[in-house]
Amino acid sequence: MSKICVIGTGYVGLVTGVCFADLGNEVTCLDVDQSRIERLKQGIMPIYEPGLEQLVSQNVRAGRLAFTTDYRQALDGAEFAFIAVGTPSGVDGEADLQYVRMAAEAIADIAQGYLIIVNKSTVPVGTGDWITDIIRRRRNGTRPLLQFSVVSNPEFLREGSAINDFMYPDRVVLGSTDRQAASKVAELYVSLRCPILITDLRTAEMIKYASNAFLATRISFINEIANICEELGADVQEVALGMGYDKRIGPAFLDAGLGWGGSCFPKDVKALAHMAVLHGTQPQLLQAVMEINRNQRRRVVYKLRKALNNLDEKIIGILGLSFKPNTDDIREAPAIDLIHLLQNEGAIIQAYDPQAMENARQVLKRVKLCETPYEVAQGADALVLATEWNEFKQLDFERIYQLMRQPIIMDGRNLWNPEPLRSMGFTYFGVGRGANNHINNHQPET
Ligand code: NAD
Ligand code: UGA
Numbered sequence: 066m067s068k069i070c071v072i073g074t075g076y077v078g079l080v081t082g083v084c085f086a087d088l089g090n091e092v093t094c095l096d097v098d099q100s101r102i103e104r105l106k107q108g109i110m111p112i113y114e115p116g117l118e119q120l121v122s123q124n125v126r127a128g129r130l131a132f133t134t135d136y137r138q139a140l141d142g143a144e145f146a147f148i149a150v151g152t153p154s155g156v157d158g159e160a161d162l163q164y165v166r167m168a169a170e171a172i173a174d175i176a177q178g179y180l181i182i183v184n185k186s187t188v189p190v191g192t193g194d195w196i197t198d199i200i201r202r203r204r205n206g207t208r209p210l211l212q213f214s215v216v217s218n219p220e221f222l223r224e225g226s227a228i229n230d231f232m233y234p235d236r237v238v239l240g241s242t243d244r245q246a247a248s249k250v251a252e253l254y255v256s257l258r259c260p261i262l263i264t265d266l267r268t269a270e271m272i273k274y275a276s277n278a279f280l281a282t283r284i285s286f287i288n289e290i291a292n293i294c295e296e297l298g299a300d301v302q303e304v305a306l307g308m309g310y311d312k313r314i315g316p317a318f319l320d321a322g323l324g325w326g327g328s329c330f331p332k333d334v335k336a337l338a339h340m341a342v343l344h345g346t347q348p349q350l351l352q353a354v355m356e357i358n359r360n361q362r363r364r365v366v367y368k369l370r371k372a373l374n375n376l377d378e379k380i381i382g383i384l385g386l387s388f389k390p391n392t393d394d395i396r397e398a399p400a401i402d403l404i405h406l407l408q409n410e411g412a413i414i415q416a417y418d419p420q421a422m423e424n425a426r427q428v429l430k431r432v433k434l435c436e437t438p439y440e441v442a443q444g445a446d447a448l449v450l451a452t453e454w455n456e457f458k459q460l461d462f463e464r465i466y467q468l469m470r471q472p473i474i475m476d477g478r479n480l481w482n483p484e485p486l487r488s489m490g491f492t493y494f495g496v497g498r499g500a501n502n503h504i505n506n507h508q509p510e511t
Contacts, residue, residue, distance in 0.1 A: 066090055067253060070143040072168045074101060074132070076112055076328075076394075077185055077220050078149030080227040083120050086130040087232075088256060093131045095139040097167075105132045113393040113420050116228045136171045140180070145250065146172055148196075149185040149220070158335035159343075160189050169196045172213075173203035179212040181246045185220045187273050187333055189340050193217045193240065193266035214246035217266050219273030224327070225391030236260045240269020274340075277333040278351060283318040284325045285357040291321035291497025292364065301497030302479055321497045323399035323451060323477040324361035326388035331358075331397040361496075362402045365475055368494050369447055370410065372473050377411035380470065382441035385452025385478075386418035386425045393420040395428065399477070400451035404432060417441045419454050439468060447473040453480045462489055 067090045071082040074096040082094040096102050101111045108125070110118050124130035133139050140146060150164035165186055172182060182200075184193060193215045204211045217240035222230035237254045239261065241247040247263045254261060264272075291301040301321045309316030325331070334351055341348040366376070373379050388398035395401055398421075404414050408431065415433040418425060422434055435441045438457060442448055442465040450457060457480060466472050472491045474481070483493045 067145060068143050069093070069145045069147065069253075070095060070139040071147045071149055072096075072139070072171075073148065073150040073164075073186070074098075074105060074111065075149065075151060076114065076224055076227060077222065078147070079105075079110075079112070079117065079121075080114065080222060080231050081147055081149055081185060081220070083117065083124055083130060084228060084231045085253065086124040086127075087120060088253075089129070090253070091129055092124075093133055093139040093143070095133050095136060097134060099134050102132045102134050114227050115225065115391060120228060136175045140172065140176050143176075143180065145181045145183055145253070146176070147183045147185050147218075152186045152188055152332075152336075154332040154335055158339040160187070160332070160336040160339075162188065162192065162195075165192065165196065166199060169199045170203055173200040173211065176211055176213070181214050181216060181249060183216045183218045183250055185218055187219060187277075187329065187336075188217075188270060189336060190267045190270045190274075192270060214241060214243040215266070216241040216243070216247050216250050217269035218250060219269060219276075221273075221276065224394055225389060232257065234259045236262060238269050238272050239263045240266040240272075242266060274333055274337040277330055278337050278354070280318050281325050281330045281334050281358070282350065282354045284320070285354040287319045287321045288324055288361050288496070289357050294497040294499045296499070298499040299497075300499055304497075320479070322361075322453075322479060323365060323403065323496070324358040326397040326399045326402070328388075328394060328396040331355075362399055362406060365403060365449065365477060366406045366410065369407070369449070369473075369475060372492060372494070373446055373471070375410070376407060379412050379446040380444055381407055381412045381414055382435075382443075382445035382448040382469075383414060383416035384418075384438055384441060384448065384450045384457050385454055386416055386429075387421040387452050387454075390452055390454045391420075393418075393424055395421050395424045398452075401425075401428065403449065403451060403477075404429065415441050415443075415445065418452065419456055439464060442468040445469050446471045447475060449475040449477055450480055451477050453478040462486060462491070466490060 069085050069090050069092045071078045071094045074094045082092045086092040108122050148168045150168050152160045155161040197215050219238055236259055239247040239250050251261045294301040305319035308314050338348040338351040370376055383400055386395055386400045415435050417435040417438055438460055466489055474491050474493045476495045479495045486493045
């Protein structure tokens with residue numbers, strides 16, 4: 066059992082805190098957002114994440130998990146302080162480190178004895194050394210010496226499956242100049258029985274950016290292939306299937322669609338490109354990966370404009386607003402970009418999402434937020450599927466056909482089978498589903 070303080074109670078901090086508590090540690094989660102902490106104390110989650118609420122309440126009841134806004138209380142007796150604050154994009158695409166700085170300064174002002182500072186936020190290469198400098202400079206010898214080590218421990222969890230990803234990771238990466246400190250952090254993860262890579266600080270920080278950039282690259286790659294498929298009459302889903310059987314390629318992250326969004330891929334690819342330029346290299350591939358992603362949304366607008374002649378005063382229904390299913394997060398969501406692009410051309414938007422309506426209300430203007438997918442279809446000139454939530458898989462398309470003004474479907478995630486929809490009379494567009502290719506997920510007999 067270790068005593069752990071987790072700074073930041075967002076997706077990463079809260080999940081890290083509750084999972085470490087569930088593994089038997091004594092965890093205090095700290096946030097500067099008072100209302101967030103008040104709500105957490107009442108058992109109200111600040112984010113939608115499957116399984117989170119129950120795990121939090123179990124661990125609070127067991128006395129292993131507490132919440133506070135008070136750094137003194139959170140750091141009291143802590144052996145580890147995990148930093149899990151946001152690192153959003155700055156004006157030039159760089160990672161904005163103001164929250165990391167504030168956390169480091171608070172640690173420097175308050176911590177006592179020996180502390181292992183573990184950084185889980187996604188930060189530019191060199192940030193671990195920068196944190197060390199901040200704390201050393203601030204602790205200027207007028208107070209008892211703070212003995213500390215900094216360890217980089219990038220997080221690879223995905224929203225929507227965060228608890229599972231934390232508990233069953235593919236690997237844990239730890240980077241530090243202090244191998245002993247890294248080994249102590251490794252002990253926290255030993256029961257997860259996964260590979261633990263211990264390396265230096267800068268390499269660990271780079272592993273995080275390289276991993277996210279690689280995943281984004283795979284998606285942009287398959288989207289480029291999808292666009293070529295569309296022109297040549299091939300079907301990208303079967304292309305991906307055929308590619309994915311190759312063990313060197315693998316099947317994951319080859320779903321063509323509206324492109325990647327979320328709070329991480331966009332900001333991390335930008336930040337990596339920014340780092341590269343700052344240090345005199347030309348990140349040509351990363352630039353192309355971002356450009357392909359932007360174009361993927363524009364391409365949908367182009368298809369709709371072509372199908373409807375022009376978009377002025379056309380009613381477009383959008384199904385799904387979150388950047389992917391099983392989350393209420395709409396940061397950099399393809400649906401939100403798409404809505405803005407469509408509104409720029411005069412389209413009237415009505416939309417629905419199973420979880421993201423509250424968040425959408427804060428950022429969307431002039432959008433009718435509907436209660437059901439059918440209300441979205443009502444009077445629409447086209448229906449766009451932007452997020453592949455389960456509840457959209459089996460809609461009553463006969464009803465939708467009756468409700469729409471023009472039966473045009475733009476399936477931005479290739480969720481539906483085109484043939485039955487076409488036979489019902491819909492004009493169906495998918496992404497990269499050329500000709501009339503039939504999808505059969507035939508497994509070879511063994
Ligand atoms: P978030 O925005 O959901 O949460 C950050 C929290 O930190 C907020 O509650 C904020 O109030 C709090 N905070 C800010 N400054 C603070 C301070 N000085 N002291 C205490 N609390 C403070 O962020 P997130 O999505 O959890 O991401 C955190 C980091 O983890 C980012 O660097 C992100 O790139 C990285 N990451 C995120 C994910 C993900 O799926 N969201 C996955 C892997 C890595
Ligand atoms: C991603 C990574 O998968 C995590 O490993 C990482 O920890 C996290 O970013 C982070 O650093 O924050 P997340 O953003 O939660 O996780 O979501 P993903 O499941 O990776 O999806 C990202 C975007 O790519 C979504 O918009 C999704 O719709 C899109 N996507 C994903 C595709 O368009 N095609 C695919 O095949 C897969």
